[in-house]
Amino acid sequence: MPRGKIELPHRLEEIAVLDPNGIVDEALEPQLSPQELRKLYHGLVRSRRFDERLIRLQRQGRIGTYGPSFGQEAASLGPASQITPDDWFIPSFRETAGMLWRGWEMHRIMLWWAGHEFGATVPQGLNDTPIAVPVGTQVQQAAGVAFASRYRGDGTVVLTFIGDGATAEGDFHEAMNFAGVFRLPLICIIQNNQWAISLPRCKTSAAPTLAQRAIAYGIDGIQADGNDILAMIVATREAAQKARAGEGPTLIEAVTYRMGVHTTADDPKKYRSEEEVEPWKQRDPILRFSKYLEKKGVLDEKGREEVEQQVVEEIRVAVEKAEQYKPDPLDMFRYHFAEMPPHLVEQMREAERAMMPPENEAPEARTRQGVAV
Ligand SMILES: Cc1ncc(C[n+]2csc(CCOP(=O)(O)OP(=O)(O)O)c2C)c(N)n1
Numbered sequence: 001m002p003r004g005k006i007e008l009p010h011r012l013e014e015i016a017v018l019d020p021n022g023i024v025d026e027a028l029e030p031q032l033s034p035q036e037l038r039k040l041y042h043g044l045v046r047s048r049r050f051d052e053r054l055i056r057l058q059r060q061g062r063i064g065t066y067g068p069s070f071g072q073e074a075a076s077l078g079p080a081s082q083i084t085p086d087d088w089f090i091p092s093f094r095e096t097a098g099m100l101w102r103g104w105e106m107h108r109i110m111l112w113w114a115g116h117e118f119g120a121t122v123p124q125g126l127n128d129t130p131i132a133v134p135v136g137t138q139v140q141q142a143a144g145v146a147f148a149s150r151y152r153g154d155g156t157v158v159l160t161f162i163g164d165g166a167t168a169e170g171d172f173h174e175a176m177n178f179a180g181v182f183r184l185p186l187i188c189i190i191q192n193n194q195w196a197i198s199l200p201r202c203k204t205s206a207a208p209t210l211a212q213r214a215i216a217y218g219i220d221g222i223q224a225d226g227n228d229i230l231a232m233i234v235a236t237r238e239a240a241q242k243a244r245a246g247e248g249p250t251l252i253e254a255v256t257y258r259m260g261v262h263t264t265a266d267d268p269k270k271y272r273s274e275e276e277v278e279p280w281k282q283r284d285p286i287l288r289f290s291k292y293l294e295k296k297g298v299l300d301e302k303g304r305e306e307v308e309q310q311v312v313e314e315i316r317v318a319v320e321k322a323e324q325y326k327p328d329p330l331d332m333f334r335y336h337f338a339e340m341p342p343h344l345v346e347q348m349r350e351a352e353r354a355m356m357p358p359e360n361e362a363p364e365a366r367t368r369q370g371v372a373v
């Protein structure tokens, strides 16, 4: 056999619809109504302001660790806007914009970061899973859900997200390989924010793009400008159509940047320079989309101001609601077993005794839900 090139049948593309100044490529522009465009802008700002507020709450000791998604909002919200509530949304921990869009209430997300179980319960009517912190696990779960969707023939599409660093984990490989073999209706967004805590993208993979990993799984891959919500919408829309038509999974690499801290437990100044961050500020997805909307005559200064006011008020109400939430500490013993084993019953009794108010206080403070004592 002579030596030659192997032609690979699968597509690998790149896409941007807006340039850094918000100038649109009309040939690629998705057709969205002014209302839809305004709603998307609102969604981006909502996530940004929510992040800012949660960072402040963490600094005040009012929630635990927080992982903001500053700069990555478009890469989350664009895809989320292209699936239906019946489809599956399987996030990692940097999908606040998408989760808010899906219908997760702010106070619920806030309670998750405050360590309350309630934050991990999915709002009624959504086919979502809670925030996944163990890096990479959600993609395997997404592949499993996509397998179930295909097996049942219910026509649902599964949208999941993973970080650039996490694509170097076996979980990602196994999930994508499985999805490719079974032609599953899975869309996997790589949030390539250039960093995995302090590990830069170049130390995650020697491949020039992460999208090209798709070729090895025999599926289509596309590298999209992740700070361009329109590019994310076009890429996801096509991937969803393909998935619904039984044409299998798509891997979308969203090229973006983590503008803020990894989490509130991190200080990026220790490992990256201000010069590196600066150019990304010019490519801010909200700024860019806002310029596009302004040129299109869909949003002006007054419209932006209204969005800001609405969002500030929504956050204020959500923080109040979250802080009124007073869970029963004994919940930590519940929900693991259908029938609580004797050693846990014993521990729960002990905790309950420790929590009991002194003799002269009201007996109703003694909670006894969930187990016969
Ligand atoms: C299994 C596992 N190992 C390690 C960690 C600690 N950890 C949290 S985030 C992170 C880096 C993830 O980087 P990347 O996948 O690029 O996502 P990003 O944080 O940039 O969104 C690590 C190592 C974890 N949460 N889970």
Ligand SMILES: [Mg+2]
Binding pocket: 163, 164, 165, 191, 192, 193, 194, 195, 196, 197
């Ligand atoms: Mg990363």
